[in-house]
Amino acid sequence: LVINVQPNVISPEITPQLVINCSITNNEVQEIDVIKSLTLSRYNETVAKFDDLFVLNSSTLDLKQLQQFKFSQVSFGNLFITLSLHNPIQIDATVYRCNANGDYSKGTNISKFAKKAVEWGKNSTAFIEEIRRLKKYEKNCQCSLKKDKRTEINQRFKYLNYNKKEEYTLQSLFLLHGCQVQTSSARLKRSTVYPPSG
Structure with missing residues (x-):
């Protein structure tokens, strides 16, 4: 059984x-x-x-x-x-x-x-809100990556105390289009991430 x-x-x-x-x-x-x-x-x-x-x-x-x-x-x-x-x-x-x-x-x-x-999953209200916002933003995002130029992304979605899967999920949504997204510095740690070239 x-x-x-x-x-x-x-x-x-x-x-x-x-x-x-x-x-x-x-x-x-x-x-x-x-x-x-x-x-x-x-x-x-x-x-x-x-x-x-x-x-x-x-x-x-x-x-x-x-x-x-x-x-x-x-x-x-x-x-x-x-x-x-x-x-x-x-x-x-x-x-x-x-x-x-x-x-x-x-x-x-x-x-x-x-x-x-x-x-x-643990209480992650801010994480859920950010996922929803990114999904909505993704529909309207018109940016695209250029092969001859790396697109600098000013926000790396690294939540304090969140696991690697959640961090990777946010980054994947973000890097999909290579678009810059404005986020609240009160909720996120800032750093720079570069999407893969090509």
Whole structure:
């Protein structure tokens, strides 16, 4: 019995999708002789319990959807359920559970589960605002890099205490067009960055 999440940390405005896979390997679960169903659920902090999202009947392969998602895609088959959430939000950062139900030699209705947590990126309001601003700016940016001249970029997006992935993301958006962007010196550390020539 396996549950996988990709990625395990949701970065606001960056993570395009969250994929949760609930599956049974080799068509068997320890201590369960007859597998009847597979259930994918997630933890609801408001009511402090797990809410079932999908239930797959192992014999008929009938999938029952118990929760609705605005932007999602689900695939299923022989003892697996895969849920893809597009543009995940903070509520999607929680604990997901894969539950196998069935019978065993000494009785009926035995259940085994596996859990995996998805975290929400740290409080990065300024970072999110800058990403949104750059995306909006990118649509209107008419600059282009010239092969015979390096374009000097006066702002290097290096946030204090932010990780390399976030810094690289901002730089990539910025260097895409080689345009100069005015930023608040109160929020950013200033330095000079040159885009690659050619």
